[in-house]
Amino acid sequence: MQRRYLSLAAAIATTMTLTLTGCGSGSGSDDVTLKLIAADYGDSHSNSSQHYWDELARAFEKKNPGIKVDVDVYSWTDVDKKVADLVKEGHAPDLAQIGAYADYAAKGQLYSADQLLSIPTQGDFTPSLAEAGEYKRIQYGMPFGASTRxxxxxxxxxxxxxxxxxxxxxxxxxxxxxxxxxxxxxxxxxxxxxxxxxxxxxxxxxxxxxxxxxxxxxxxxxxxxxxxxxxxxxxxxxxxxxxxxxxxxxxxxxxxxxxxxxxxxxxxxxxxxxxxxxxxxxxxxxxxxxxxxxxxxxxTMGVADWMMAFKQGGHRTQAGKFLDFVYSKKNVEKFSGEYSLLPVTSSASHAMLADDKYAKFHGSLQQLASAEFYPADxxxxxxxxxxxxxxxxxxxxxxxxxxxxxxxxxxxxxxxxxxxx
The missing domain is CATH 3.40.190.10 (Periplasmic binding protein-like II)
Known part of the structure:
Protein backbone atom coordinates (compact mmCIF):
# COMPACT_ATOMS: atom_id res chain seq x y z
CA MET A 1 0.00 0.00 0.00
CA GLN A 2 2.79 2.37 0.90
CA ARG A 3 4.37 1.81 -2.51
CA ARG A 4 1.03 2.57 -4.15
CA TYR A 5 0.73 5.92 -2.38
CA LEU A 6 4.31 6.80 -3.31
CA SER A 7 3.52 6.08 -6.96
CA LEU A 8 0.38 8.22 -6.77
CA ALA A 9 2.38 11.06 -5.24
CA ALA A 10 5.00 10.74 -7.97
CA ALA A 11 2.29 10.79 -10.64
CA ILE A 12 0.77 13.95 -9.14
CA ALA A 13 4.20 15.57 -9.00
CA THR A 14 4.85 14.64 -12.63
CA THR A 15 1.48 16.05 -13.68
CA MET A 16 2.18 19.31 -11.87
CA THR A 17 5.58 19.55 -13.54
CA LEU A 18 4.05 19.02 -16.98
CA THR A 19 1.36 21.60 -16.23
CA LEU A 20 3.90 24.18 -15.15
CA THR A 21 6.04 23.38 -18.20
CA GLY A 22 2.96 23.85 -20.39
CA CYS A 23 2.33 27.29 -18.91
CA GLY A 24 5.91 28.31 -19.59
CA SER A 25 5.66 27.07 -23.17
CA GLY A 26 3.00 29.57 -24.05
CA SER A 27 -0.28 27.86 -23.24
CA GLY A 28 -0.88 29.83 -20.04
CA SER A 29 0.97 32.85 -18.64
CA ASP A 30 0.83 36.13 -20.56
CA ASP A 31 3.54 37.85 -18.50
CA VAL A 32 6.17 37.74 -21.26
CA THR A 33 8.17 39.89 -23.66
CA LEU A 34 8.09 38.80 -27.28
CA LYS A 35 11.22 39.41 -29.33
CA LEU A 36 10.68 40.26 -33.00
CA ILE A 37 13.41 40.72 -35.61
CA ALA A 38 12.06 42.46 -38.72
CA ALA A 39 13.29 43.76 -42.06
CA ASP A 40 13.35 47.44 -42.98
CA TYR A 41 11.16 48.50 -45.90
CA GLY A 42 11.94 52.20 -45.60
CA ASP A 43 14.48 54.04 -47.73
CA SER A 44 15.55 56.53 -45.04
CA HIS A 45 15.61 56.90 -41.25
CA SER A 46 12.44 58.98 -41.35
CA ASN A 47 10.33 56.19 -42.83
CA SER A 48 12.11 53.19 -41.34
CA SER A 49 9.90 50.22 -40.53
CA GLN A 50 11.06 50.65 -36.92
CA HIS A 51 8.53 53.49 -36.60
CA TYR A 52 5.71 51.27 -37.87
CA TRP A 53 6.56 48.41 -35.53
CA ASP A 54 7.03 50.64 -32.47
CA GLU A 55 3.61 52.19 -32.99
CA LEU A 56 2.02 48.80 -33.61
CA ALA A 57 3.65 47.31 -30.51
CA ARG A 58 2.38 50.16 -28.31
CA ALA A 59 -1.16 49.71 -29.62
CA PHE A 60 -1.01 45.95 -29.01
CA GLU A 61 0.45 46.31 -25.50
CA LYS A 62 -2.33 48.71 -24.56
CA LYS A 63 -4.90 46.01 -25.39
CA ASN A 64 -2.82 43.17 -23.92
CA PRO A 65 -1.19 44.48 -20.70
CA GLY A 66 0.62 41.23 -19.89
CA ILE A 67 2.52 41.03 -23.19
CA LYS A 68 5.38 43.31 -24.24
CA VAL A 69 6.79 43.36 -27.77
CA ASP A 70 10.43 44.27 -28.34
CA VAL A 71 11.22 44.89 -32.04
CA ASP A 72 14.61 45.29 -33.69
CA VAL A 73 14.63 46.28 -37.37
CA TYR A 74 17.58 45.50 -39.65
CA SER A 75 18.32 46.26 -43.29
CA TRP A 76 17.61 43.56 -45.85
CA THR A 77 21.37 43.19 -46.23
CA ASP A 78 21.69 42.05 -42.61
CA VAL A 79 18.35 40.74 -41.35
CA ASP A 80 18.46 37.14 -42.59
CA LYS A 81 21.99 36.63 -41.26
CA LYS A 82 21.05 38.21 -37.93
CA VAL A 83 18.25 35.71 -37.40
CA ALA A 84 20.41 32.80 -38.57
CA ASP A 85 23.14 33.80 -36.10
CA LEU A 86 20.68 34.07 -33.21
CA VAL A 87 19.21 30.66 -33.98
CA LYS A 88 22.68 29.12 -34.25
CA GLU A 89 23.64 30.63 -30.87
CA GLY A 90 20.55 29.16 -29.24
CA HIS A 91 18.78 32.50 -28.85
CA ALA A 92 16.07 32.34 -31.52
CA PRO A 93 13.68 35.30 -31.49
CA ASP A 94 10.02 34.57 -30.84
CA LEU A 95 9.14 36.06 -34.22
CA ALA A 96 11.11 36.87 -37.36
CA GLN A 97 9.98 38.74 -40.46
CA ILE A 98 12.59 37.85 -43.09
CA GLY A 99 13.08 36.40 -46.56
CA ALA A 100 12.92 32.61 -46.12
CA TYR A 101 11.35 30.10 -43.77
CA ALA A 102 11.81 26.59 -45.23
CA ASP A 103 15.17 25.74 -43.67
CA TYR A 104 13.86 26.51 -40.18
CA ALA A 105 10.65 24.58 -40.85
CA ALA A 106 12.62 21.57 -42.09
CA LYS A 107 14.54 21.49 -38.80
CA GLY A 108 11.35 21.55 -36.74
CA GLN A 109 12.11 24.97 -35.26
CA LEU A 110 8.87 26.76 -36.19
CA TYR A 111 5.27 26.70 -35.06
CA SER A 112 2.84 26.03 -37.89
CA ALA A 113 0.36 28.78 -38.75
CA ASP A 114 -2.59 26.78 -37.38
CA GLN A 115 -0.82 26.53 -33.99
CA LEU A 116 -0.64 30.32 -33.82
CA LEU A 117 -3.46 32.07 -35.61
CA SER A 118 -7.19 32.21 -35.12
CA ILE A 119 -9.17 30.49 -37.87
CA PRO A 120 -10.44 33.82 -39.35
CA THR A 121 -6.90 35.22 -39.52
CA GLN A 122 -5.39 32.17 -41.16
CA GLY A 123 -8.31 31.94 -43.58
CA ASP A 124 -7.86 35.57 -44.61
CA PHE A 125 -4.49 35.07 -46.31
CA THR A 126 -4.58 35.34 -50.10
CA PRO A 127 -4.67 31.63 -51.09
CA SER A 128 -1.70 31.74 -53.48
CA LEU A 129 0.41 33.35 -50.74
CA ALA A 130 -0.70 30.90 -48.06
CA GLU A 131 0.24 28.02 -50.36
CA ALA A 132 3.64 29.58 -51.06
CA GLY A 133 4.25 29.53 -47.29
CA GLU A 134 3.89 25.76 -46.99
CA TYR A 135 6.62 23.24 -46.26
CA LYS A 136 5.50 19.67 -46.95
CA ARG A 137 1.89 20.93 -47.20
CA ILE A 138 1.87 22.59 -43.79
CA GLN A 139 1.98 26.39 -43.57
CA TYR A 140 4.90 27.70 -41.53
CA GLY A 141 5.62 30.89 -43.47
CA MET A 142 3.02 33.61 -42.98
CA PRO A 143 3.21 36.11 -45.87
CA PHE A 144 4.15 39.64 -44.93
CA GLY A 145 4.30 42.17 -47.72
CA ALA A 146 3.92 41.07 -51.33
CA SER A 147 4.44 42.39 -54.83
CA THR A 148 3.90 41.36 -58.41
CA ARG A 149 5.96 42.35 -61.42
CA THR A 300 3.53 37.21 -63.60
CA MET A 301 6.01 36.77 -60.82
CA GLY A 302 4.95 37.29 -57.25
CA VAL A 303 7.25 37.89 -54.31
CA ALA A 304 6.39 37.58 -50.65
CA ASP A 305 8.42 38.05 -47.51
CA TRP A 306 7.70 35.87 -44.52
CA MET A 307 6.75 36.05 -40.88
CA MET A 308 7.57 33.01 -38.74
CA ALA A 309 7.40 32.05 -35.08
CA PHE A 310 10.15 30.05 -33.40
CA LYS A 311 9.35 27.39 -30.82
CA GLN A 312 12.41 27.92 -28.65
CA GLY A 313 11.01 30.63 -26.38
CA GLY A 314 7.77 28.70 -25.88
CA HIS A 315 5.52 31.75 -26.30
CA ARG A 316 3.07 30.23 -28.74
CA THR A 317 -0.12 31.70 -27.28
CA GLN A 318 1.27 35.21 -26.86
CA ALA A 319 2.87 35.18 -30.33
CA GLY A 320 -0.44 34.06 -31.79
CA LYS A 321 -2.29 36.93 -30.13
CA PHE A 322 0.20 39.42 -31.49
CA LEU A 323 0.04 37.96 -34.99
CA ASP A 324 -3.77 38.11 -35.01
CA PHE A 325 -3.34 41.82 -34.26
CA VAL A 326 -0.63 42.28 -36.89
CA TYR A 327 -2.82 40.71 -39.57
CA SER A 328 -5.97 42.71 -38.87
CA LYS A 329 -7.37 44.40 -41.97
CA LYS A 330 -6.54 47.87 -40.64
CA ASN A 331 -2.89 47.07 -39.92
CA VAL A 332 -2.24 45.15 -43.15
CA GLU A 333 -3.75 47.95 -45.22
CA LYS A 334 -1.74 50.60 -43.35
CA PHE A 335 1.58 48.80 -43.78
CA SER A 336 0.95 48.05 -47.46
CA GLY A 337 -0.04 51.63 -48.27
CA GLU A 338 2.87 53.13 -46.35
CA TYR A 339 5.54 51.01 -48.04
CA SER A 340 3.99 50.58 -51.51
CA LEU A 341 3.44 46.84 -51.14
CA LEU A 342 0.48 44.61 -51.88
CA PRO A 343 -1.59 43.40 -48.92
CA VAL A 344 -1.33 39.69 -48.12
CA THR A 345 -4.90 39.23 -46.87
CA SER A 346 -8.13 39.08 -48.82
CA SER A 347 -9.90 41.61 -46.56
CA ALA A 348 -7.19 44.26 -47.00
CA SER A 349 -6.94 43.53 -50.74
CA HIS A 350 -10.67 44.05 -51.22
CA ALA A 351 -10.49 47.29 -49.24
CA MET A 352 -7.67 48.61 -51.44
CA LEU A 353 -9.40 47.55 -54.64
CA ALA A 354 -12.51 49.47 -53.55
CA ASP A 355 -10.52 52.62 -52.75
CA ASP A 356 -9.55 54.98 -55.60
CA LYS A 357 -6.70 56.23 -53.41
CA TYR A 358 -4.92 52.97 -54.27
CA ALA A 359 -5.84 52.94 -57.98
CA LYS A 360 -2.22 52.63 -59.07
CA PHE A 361 -2.00 49.31 -57.21
CA HIS A 362 -5.14 47.80 -58.70
CA GLY A 363 -3.46 46.18 -61.72
CA SER A 364 -0.85 44.50 -59.55
CA LEU A 365 -3.44 43.42 -56.99
CA GLN A 366 -5.59 41.77 -59.63
CA GLN A 367 -2.58 39.70 -60.72
CA LEU A 368 -1.62 38.53 -57.24
CA ALA A 369 -4.06 35.63 -57.03
CA SER A 370 -2.51 33.91 -60.08
CA ALA A 371 1.11 34.97 -59.58
CA GLU A 372 3.90 32.40 -59.37
CA PHE A 373 6.45 32.55 -56.56
CA TYR A 374 9.98 31.48 -55.83
CA PRO A 375 10.22 27.82 -54.75
CA ALA A 376 10.72 29.05 -51.18
CA ASP A 377 9.34 25.80 -49.77
Missing part, protein backbone atom coordinates in the same frame (compact mmCIF):
# COMPACT_ATOMS: atom_id res chain seq x y z
CA UNK A 150 4.81 44.47 -64.33
CA UNK A 151 6.57 46.19 -67.22
CA UNK A 152 7.08 49.91 -66.58
CA UNK A 153 7.60 52.37 -69.41
CA UNK A 154 8.38 56.08 -69.59
CA UNK A 155 5.49 57.75 -71.42
CA UNK A 156 7.46 60.85 -72.34
CA UNK A 157 10.34 58.90 -73.89
CA UNK A 158 7.90 56.65 -75.73
CA UNK A 159 6.07 59.65 -77.17
CA UNK A 160 9.30 61.35 -78.27
CA UNK A 161 10.36 58.13 -80.03
CA UNK A 162 7.00 57.90 -81.84
CA UNK A 163 5.82 54.83 -79.90
CA UNK A 164 2.06 55.00 -79.47
CA UNK A 165 1.37 51.97 -77.26
CA UNK A 166 3.26 49.85 -74.72
CA UNK A 167 4.79 46.52 -75.82
CA UNK A 168 2.73 43.34 -75.71
CA UNK A 169 5.35 40.83 -76.91
CA UNK A 170 9.10 40.33 -77.10
CA UNK A 171 9.12 41.55 -80.71
CA UNK A 172 7.46 44.76 -79.52
CA UNK A 173 10.09 45.17 -76.80
CA UNK A 174 12.93 44.82 -79.31
CA UNK A 175 11.33 47.17 -81.83
CA UNK A 176 10.50 49.82 -79.22
CA UNK A 177 13.99 49.58 -77.73
CA UNK A 178 15.50 50.24 -81.18
CA UNK A 179 13.35 53.36 -81.58
CA UNK A 180 14.27 54.58 -78.10
CA UNK A 181 17.97 54.06 -78.81
CA UNK A 182 17.67 55.97 -82.08
CA UNK A 183 16.23 58.90 -80.12
CA UNK A 184 19.14 59.02 -77.70
CA UNK A 185 17.76 57.06 -74.73
CA UNK A 186 20.76 55.75 -72.76
CA UNK A 187 19.07 52.59 -71.51
CA UNK A 188 16.20 51.58 -73.80
CA UNK A 189 15.57 48.44 -71.74
CA UNK A 190 17.18 48.14 -68.31
CA UNK A 191 18.09 44.51 -67.60
CA UNK A 192 19.35 44.20 -63.99
CA UNK A 193 21.16 40.86 -63.79
CA UNK A 194 23.72 42.13 -61.31
CA UNK A 195 24.25 40.36 -57.97
CA UNK A 196 21.57 42.22 -56.00
CA UNK A 197 18.38 40.57 -57.23
CA UNK A 198 19.26 38.52 -60.29
CA UNK A 199 16.99 35.67 -59.21
CA UNK A 200 13.95 37.94 -59.61
CA UNK A 201 14.77 39.31 -63.08
CA UNK A 202 15.66 35.77 -64.15
CA UNK A 203 12.32 34.36 -63.01
CA UNK A 204 10.36 37.13 -64.72
CA UNK A 205 11.95 36.30 -68.05
CA UNK A 206 11.51 32.57 -67.49
CA UNK A 207 7.79 33.06 -66.92
CA UNK A 208 7.40 35.36 -69.92
CA UNK A 209 9.02 32.66 -72.05
CA UNK A 210 6.69 29.94 -70.81
CA UNK A 211 9.16 28.38 -68.38
CA UNK A 212 10.08 28.79 -64.73
CA UNK A 213 12.36 27.51 -61.99
CA UNK A 214 10.19 24.45 -61.31
CA UNK A 215 7.40 22.42 -62.86
CA UNK A 216 3.93 21.80 -61.45
CA UNK A 217 5.18 19.16 -59.00
CA UNK A 218 8.08 21.24 -57.73
CA UNK A 219 10.94 19.66 -59.71
CA UNK A 220 13.63 22.08 -60.87
CA UNK A 221 13.43 22.80 -64.62
CA UNK A 222 16.08 25.51 -64.83
CA UNK A 223 17.66 24.22 -68.05
CA UNK A 224 14.35 23.55 -69.82
CA UNK A 225 14.16 24.28 -73.57
CA UNK A 226 11.85 27.23 -72.83
CA UNK A 227 14.35 28.83 -70.44
CA UNK A 228 17.29 28.26 -72.80
CA UNK A 229 15.33 29.87 -75.64
CA UNK A 230 14.44 32.85 -73.43
CA UNK A 231 17.99 33.74 -72.46
CA UNK A 232 19.30 33.10 -75.94
CA UNK A 233 16.74 35.65 -77.16
CA UNK A 234 17.87 38.19 -74.56
CA UNK A 235 21.52 37.72 -75.50
CA UNK A 236 20.91 38.08 -79.23
CA UNK A 237 18.07 40.61 -79.42
CA UNK A 238 18.60 43.00 -76.51
CA UNK A 239 22.10 42.73 -75.05
CA UNK A 240 23.85 41.88 -78.33
CA UNK A 241 22.26 44.85 -80.10
CA UNK A 242 23.21 47.35 -77.43
CA UNK A 243 19.64 47.92 -76.28
CA UNK A 244 20.30 47.48 -72.55
CA UNK A 245 22.74 50.41 -72.44
CA UNK A 246 25.08 48.70 -69.98
CA UNK A 247 26.40 45.28 -69.02
CA UNK A 248 23.45 43.48 -67.35
CA UNK A 249 25.87 41.54 -65.11
CA UNK A 250 26.94 44.84 -63.51
CA UNK A 251 23.49 46.43 -63.20
CA UNK A 252 21.64 46.01 -59.90
CA UNK A 253 17.89 46.39 -59.53
CA UNK A 254 18.25 49.38 -57.20
CA UNK A 255 20.39 51.22 -59.76
CA UNK A 256 17.98 50.35 -62.59
CA UNK A 257 15.08 51.78 -60.57
CA UNK A 258 17.08 54.93 -59.84
CA UNK A 259 17.92 55.36 -63.54
CA UNK A 260 14.25 54.95 -64.49
CA UNK A 261 13.29 57.54 -61.88
CA UNK A 262 15.89 59.89 -63.38
CA UNK A 263 14.33 59.56 -66.83
CA UNK A 264 17.21 57.58 -68.37
CA UNK A 265 15.38 54.27 -68.95
CA UNK A 266 12.70 53.56 -71.51
CA UNK A 267 11.42 50.23 -70.12
CA UNK A 268 12.11 47.76 -67.33
CA UNK A 269 10.41 45.13 -65.22
CA UNK A 270 9.40 46.58 -61.85
CA UNK A 271 7.21 46.26 -58.78
CA UNK A 272 4.96 48.69 -56.83
CA UNK A 273 7.85 50.33 -54.95
CA UNK A 274 9.01 51.86 -58.25
CA UNK A 275 5.68 53.69 -58.56
CA UNK A 276 6.42 55.80 -55.50
CA UNK A 277 10.06 56.29 -56.48
CA UNK A 278 9.27 57.39 -60.05
CA UNK A 279 6.37 59.63 -59.03
CA UNK A 280 8.60 61.41 -56.52
CA UNK A 281 10.87 62.41 -59.42
CA UNK A 282 7.98 63.51 -61.62
CA UNK A 283 8.22 60.64 -64.11
CA UNK A 284 5.07 60.06 -66.15
CA UNK A 285 5.03 56.28 -66.39
CA UNK A 286 2.68 53.49 -67.38
CA UNK A 287 2.58 49.79 -66.54
CA UNK A 288 1.35 46.70 -68.38
CA UNK A 289 1.40 42.98 -67.75
CA UNK A 290 4.70 41.35 -68.67
CA UNK A 291 5.02 40.81 -72.44
CA UNK A 292 5.69 37.22 -73.50
CA UNK A 293 7.32 35.54 -76.48
CA UNK A 294 4.16 35.75 -78.57
CA UNK A 295 1.88 37.99 -76.54
CA UNK A 296 1.07 38.46 -72.88
CA UNK A 297 3.18 36.31 -70.51
CA UNK A 298 1.55 33.14 -69.14
CA UNK A 299 1.95 34.44 -65.58
CA UNK A 378 12.53 24.03 -50.90
CA UNK A 379 15.48 24.04 -48.50
CA UNK A 380 17.72 24.03 -51.57
CA UNK A 381 16.36 27.36 -52.81
CA UNK A 382 18.78 29.69 -50.93
CA UNK A 383 21.81 28.03 -52.58
CA UNK A 384 20.11 27.90 -55.99
CA UNK A 385 19.22 31.60 -55.69
CA UNK A 386 22.83 32.42 -54.74
CA UNK A 387 24.09 30.48 -57.77
CA UNK A 388 21.69 32.30 -60.09
CA UNK A 389 22.97 35.63 -58.74
CA UNK A 390 26.55 34.60 -59.42
CA UNK A 391 26.09 33.27 -62.95
CA UNK A 392 23.07 34.57 -64.89
CA UNK A 393 24.42 38.02 -65.74
CA UNK A 394 27.36 36.63 -67.67
CA UNK A 395 25.11 34.19 -69.52
CA UNK A 396 23.71 36.93 -71.73
CA UNK A 397 27.02 38.78 -72.21
CA UNK A 398 29.09 38.81 -75.42
CA UNK A 399 30.85 35.56 -74.52
CA UNK A 400 27.90 34.11 -72.65
CA UNK A 401 26.48 30.63 -73.11
CA UNK A 402 22.89 30.59 -71.82
CA UNK A 403 22.42 26.83 -72.26
CA UNK A 404 25.69 26.03 -70.50
CA UNK A 405 25.01 28.36 -67.57
CA UNK A 406 21.46 27.10 -67.09
CA UNK A 407 22.72 23.51 -67.11
CA UNK A 408 25.35 24.37 -64.47
CA UNK A 409 22.68 25.89 -62.24
CA UNK A 410 20.39 22.89 -62.84
CA UNK A 411 23.17 20.52 -61.74
CA UNK A 412 23.68 22.54 -58.54
CA UNK A 413 19.93 22.55 -57.90
CA UNK A 414 19.61 18.80 -58.41
CA UNK A 415 22.58 17.99 -56.19
CA UNK A 416 21.33 20.26 -53.38
CA UNK A 417 17.77 19.04 -53.73
CA UNK A 418 18.77 15.40 -53.41
CA UNK A 419 20.67 16.13 -50.19
CA UNK A 420 18.30 18.59 -48.59
CA UNK A 421 14.82 17.25 -49.26
Missing amino acids: RLFYNKKLFSEAGITSPPQSWDDIAADAQLLKAHGVKMPFALPLGPEETQAETMQWMLSGGGGYTDSIGKYTIDSPENVKTFKWLKENLVGKGLTGTDPAKLNREDAFAAFSDGKVGMLNGHPTLMKQAAAKGIDYGTVELPGAHGKAKA KTSWPLVSKTVKAKMGAAVGPRGNPAGVLTDIQNTADATDNVGE
